[in-house]
Amino acid sequence: xxxxxxEKSPIPSYNREEWKRGYDSQxxxxxxWVDDMAGEIPAAFNGTLFRNGPGLLDIHGIPIKHPFDGDxxxxxxxxxxxxxxxxxxxxRTEAYVAEQTMGKMLYRGVFGTAKPGGWLNNAFDLKLKNIxxxxxxxxxxxxxxxxxxxxxYSLNPATLETLGIDYLDGILQPGDAFAAHPRIDPSRNCLxxxxxxxxxxxxxxVYELDSNGKLLxxxxxxxxxxxxxHDFVITPNYCIFFQNPxxxxxxPYLFGFRGAGECVKFQDNKPTNIIVIPRQGKKVKILQVNxxxxxxxxxxxxxxxxxxxxxxxxQSLPQINPNTxxxxxxxxxxxxxQLWRFELNLKEETVGKTMVESRCxxxxxxxxxxxxxxxxxxxxxxxxxxxxNAPLQAILKLDLETGEKQLYSFAPHGYVSEPIFVPxxxxxxxxxxxxxxxxxxxxxxxxxxxILDALDLxxxxxxxxxxxxxxxxGLHGSWTGNCFI
Ligand code: CO
Numbered sequence: 001x002x003x004x005x006x007e008k009s010p011i012p013s014y015n016r017e018e019w020k021r022g023y024d025s026q027x028x029x030x031x032x033w034v035d036d037m038a039g040e041i042p043a044a045f046n047g048t049l050f051r052n053g054p055g056l057l058d059i060h061g062i063p064i065k066h067p068f069d070g071d072x073x074x075x076x077x078x079x080x081x082x083x084x085x086x087x088x089x090x091x092r093t094e095a096y097v098a099e100q101t102m103g104k105m106l107y108r109g110v111f112g113t114a115k116p117g118g119w120l121n122n123a124f125d126l127k128l129k130n131i132x133x134x135x136x137x138x139x140x141x142x143x144x145x146x147x148x149x150x151x152x153y154s155l156n157p158a159t160l161e162t163l164g165i166d167y168l169d170g171i172l173q174p175g176d177a178f179a180a181h182p183r184i185d186p187s188r189n190c191l192x193x194x195x196x197x198x199x200x201x202x203x204x205x206v207y208e209l210d211s212n213g214k215l216l217x218x219x220x221x222x223x224x225x226x227x228x229x230h231d232f233v234i235t236p237n238y239c240i241f242f243q244n245p246x247x248x249x250x251x252p253y254l255f256g257f258r259g260a261g262e263c264v265k266f267q268d269n270k271p272t273n274i275i276v277i278p279r280q281g282k283k284v285k286i287l288q289v290n291x292x293x294x295x296x297x298x299x300x301x302x303x304x305x306x307x308x309x310x311x312x313x314x315q316s317l318p319q320i321n322p323n324t325x326x327x328x329x330x331x332x333x334x335x336x337x338q339l340w341r342f343e344l345n346l347k348e349e350t351v352g353k354t355m356v357e358s359r360c361x362x363x364x365x366x367x368x369x370x371x372x373x374x375x376x377x378x379x380x381x382x383x384x385x386x387x388x389n390a391p392l393q394a395i396l397k398l399d400l401e402t403g404e405k406q407l408y409s410f411a412p413h414g415y416v417s418e419p420i421f422v423p424x425x426x427x428x429x430x431x432x433x434x435x436x437x438x439x440x441x442x443x444x445x446x447x448x449x450x451i452l453d454a455l456d457l458x459x460x461x462x463x464x465x466x467x468x469x470x471x472x473x474g475l476h477g478s479w480t481g482n483c484f485i
Contacts, residue, residue, distance in 0.1 A: 010385040013383070013384035013393060013409075013411040013412055014384070014390065014391055014393060014412055014415070014442070015412065015413075018413060018442025019391055019415060019442055020327045021442060021445055021470070022442065022472060023057050023067060023326075023472055023473060025056045025057045025058050026055050026073065026088070026471060027056060029088055029089050029090065030086060030087065030467075030469065031087045033083060033084070033085050033086075034083075034086050034465045034466070036466035036468075037084075037465050037466070038461075038463070038464045039462050039464060040082065040463055041079055041082045041451065041462075041463045042424075042434065042463075043081075043082060044424060044425050045079050045422070045451065046081070046483055047078075047079055047422070047479055047480055047481040047483060048078045048079070048157070048479070048480050048483060048484045049075075049079075049420065049436055049479050050074060050136040050137075050138065050143065050157075050477050050478055050479075051074070051136065051417070051418075051438060051474050051476075051477030052072055052073070052074055052075075052132075052133055052134060052135055052136040052146075052475055052476060052477060053070070053072070053073065053471075053472060053473065053475045053476075054067050054069070054070020054071065054073070054133050054472055054473075055071055055072070055073025055090055055472060056070050056073070056090075057070050057472060059099055060099075060103055060104055060105065062105055062116060064109055065109060065111060065112035065113040065114065065259065065326075066109065066112050066113065066259070066320070066326055067326065067473065068109075068110070068111040068261070069110065069111045069129075069259075070131065070133060070472070071090055071093070071095075071096045071131050071133060072091040072096075072131050072132040072133030072134070072145055072147065072153075073089070073090050073133075073471075073472075074089055074090075074091060074136055074145060074160050075438075075471055075477075076088070076157075076160055076484060077449055077465075078485045080483045080485065084449065084465050086467060088160070088471070089155070089160035089161070089162070091131075091132040091133075091162055093129075093131060093132050093153060093162075094130070095129045095130065095131065107127065107129035108122055108125055108129070108256075108259060109131075109259055110129070110149065110259055110261045111259050111261040111262065112259035112261065112262045112322060114256070114259070118256075119255060119256035121256070122256030123254070123256030124255075124256070125256070126254070128149060128150060130149070130150035130151070131147055132145040132146070132147045132150075132152070132153045133145075133147055133475065134146055134148060134180035134476060135180040135475065135476035135478070136476070137182060137191075137478045138157055138480040138482065139184075139209065139211075139213060140191075140209060140210075140212050140213020140214070141212070141213065142154045142166060142213060143156070143157040143160075144166060146178060146179070146180040147180060148178075148179045148181075148195075148230065150175075150177055151165045151166065151167060151172055151174070151175075151176060151177070151178060152165070152166050152178050153165055154166035157484045158484045158485065168213060169213065169214070171207060171209070171215050171218075176195060177196065177197070178193060178195055178207075179194050179232075180230070180475075180476065181193070181230065181296075181476075183232070183234045183372075185236075185371065185372060186368060186371055186372070186373075187372070189210070189211050190208050190209060190210050191208070192206065192207070192208050192209075192239065192279075193209075194207070194229075194232055194239070195207075196227050196228075196229050198226055198227050198228070199226070200225075200226070201222055201223065201224050201225065202223050202225065202226060202243075203220055203221070203222050204220060204221045204223060204229070204241060204275065204277070205218065205219075205220040206218060206219050206221075206277065206279075208279070217279070217280075219277070221275065221277050221284055223273065223275055223286070225243070225273075226248040228243075228244050228248075228264055229241050229242065229243060229244070230295045230296070231295060231296045232297065233297040233299060233309055234279075234300065234371070234372050235300050235301055235302045235372040236279075236372055237280070237302060238278055238279060238300075238302070238307065239276075239277045240274065240275070240276050240297075240300055240309055241275040242273075242274055242275075242291060242294045242309075242311065243272060243275060244272060244293050244294060244317070245266065245268070245270035245271060245272055245293075246264050246265060246317065247264075247267050248263055249263050249265065258322060262319075262322055266317035271288040271290050271291075272288065272291040272292075272294070273287075274286065274288070274289060274291075274342070274344065276307065276344070276346065285346060287344055287349055287350075287351050289351040291311070291313055291342070292314050292315045292316060293314045293315075293316055293318070294311050294312065294313055294314070295312065295314075295362075296311070296312050296363065297309060297310065297311045297364075298310040298312070298339070298366060299366050299370065299373075299375055299378070300372060301373050301374045301375065303374065305346050305347040305348075306343055306345055307343075307344040308341060308344075309342045310340070310341050310342075310356065311339070311340055311342065312337040312339055312340075312361065312364065312380075313337065313339075313340045314334075314335045314336070314337055314338075315335040318334045318335060331389045331390055331391075332388065332389060334389050336360030336361075336383070336389035336390075337360060337362045338355060338358050338359070338360070338361065339355070339356045339357035339361055339364075339378075339380070339398075340353050340354065341356050356400070357380075357396070358386075358387070359382050359383060359385075359386045359387070359396065360382065360383035360389050360390060360392075361380045361381060361382040361383070361396060362381050362392060363380060363418035363419065363476075364378055364379070364380040365378075365380070365418070365419050365420050365435070366378055366379070366421060367423055367430050367433065368421070368423070375400070375430065376399060376400055376401045376430050376431070377398065377399060377400070377430050377431040377454075378398045379395060379397050379419050379421055379435050379454065380395070380396050380419065381394070381395065381396075381416050381417070381418060381419060381437070382394045382396035382407065384411035392415065392416050393409055393410050393411040393414055393415055394407050394408060395407070395408050395416060395419050395452060397431070397435075397454070397457050399431075406457040406458055407457065408452060408458065408460065408461075410441075410450075413442045413443040413444075414439045414440070414441055414442075415439065415440045415441075415442065415473065416437050416438075417438045417439070417473065418474070418477060419437040420435070420436050420437070420478065421433050421435055421454060422434045422435075422436060422479050431455055433454040434451050434454055434462070435453075435454045436449065436450070436451050436452075436479070437449075437450055438450075438474065446466060446467055446468070446469060446470050447467045447471040448465055449464075449467070450464050451463045
């Protein structure tokens with residue numbers, strides 16, 4: 001149990017200069033067995049962890065404006081017989097290849113990166129740079145790098161060689177989008193993902209793919225207003241979307257002053273629309289609640305007429321002033337992500353909400369069999385201190401039934417990425433598994449892979465595998481039981 005009570009504005013648990021270096025580019029591509037290991041990899045821990053995130057934070061020396069604009073770099077950690085093999089490769093997107101070949105920045109970034117030459121050189125250049133940097137998933141025999149505004153890229157899972165844009169055997173057309181947050185429905189063993197076509201009114205498209213990647217169902221829904229929706233949740237009967245209360249003014253983007261993402265404005269006087277789309281038949285319902293801004297959801301489940309959704313909420317959209325370097329961000333000026341539970345009654349059309357965890361947290365993970373079902377355990381990246389906004393340095397385990405918490409912190413030098421829960425082969429309880437995460441160490445400027453026992457985080461890492469170099473702070477990843485090597 002973790003029951004430290006710390007006053008507001010605690011002493012920082014991190015050193016900003018160390019933290020900043022986690023945003024150094026990693027232009028090199030490696031391939032090696034990790035031999036610098038403390039502890040032991042559990043014998044039954046076999047499979048591959050794939051991770052995606054920006055590998056380049058500069059283009060030939062010119063810094064990008066926001067890490068979300070960085071070219072996607074895939075890391076594969078393959079675990080076999082107590083050993084770990086590491087490999088990383090950039091996704092050879094059309095834009096990455098062009099910029100690396102030409103030796104200069106050729107594209108604007110969605111989150112504010114501008115080509116050199118001022119606004120005149122950027123105005124009316126609306127070509128989208130598909131950077132394939134947000135998530136990576138192995139499904140239907142394909143390894144897909146995902147970025148929500150464009151088509152996925154497929155890669156060879158054993159070599160990470162880029163195979164090209166993948167239209168999912170005709171499910172997608174050129175120019176279509178495919179979100180970076182698919183959900184795997186354990187009851188039907190299908191992948192459910194969506195795409196957003198934003199506009200004055202927006203369209204949500206949903207795709208359901210079977211285990212071979214074939215289309216099982218697709219449906220769409222027009223919703224009023226501009227939609228900025230990064231993630232969603234599923235239950236056996238519903239897909240649930242939270243339409244964040246934001247407005248969009250495209251003109252600074254069109255005229256070259258701002259990136260498209262910088263033209264999104266949070267509207268704190270407006271509610272969030274919760275869009276409940278039935279997976280079969282019935283009518284769509286739109287309910288309203290004040291939820292702040294949401295990037296990620298943890299899970300959702302049905303109980304009678306009620307739907308429960310657990311989400312990470314920010315009081316407002318965390319945005320950095322366009323004139324500020326993201327590495328100089330004042331954490332105290334931004335709202336922390338906090339975990340809330342929403343309770344929807346579909347009959348009465350009411351919404352209630354309760355805060356579950358006030359500690360700054362992001363990147364939730366749960367047992368894959370519990371997706372869409374009532375569940376007990378949640379694991380999430382968290383700040384070291386219980387109050388205030390800060391980089392994620394710890395892994396937090398929440399028992400949603402008893403309220404018990406466990407916290408394992410890598411402060412002061414360690415910065416965690418998204419944890420992933422991997423069930424043990426003969427698991428007896430929902431939390432009988434491992435939690436794996438990549439930790440950037442700011443004092444050694446190297447990253448390590450850490451395996452924790454999900455039953456008890458307090459016993460500390462079972463294994464710490466030191467890489468020979470650092471991996472820049474990443475976004476999302478996934479686990480497969482296949483040992484790709
Ligand atoms: Co995300």
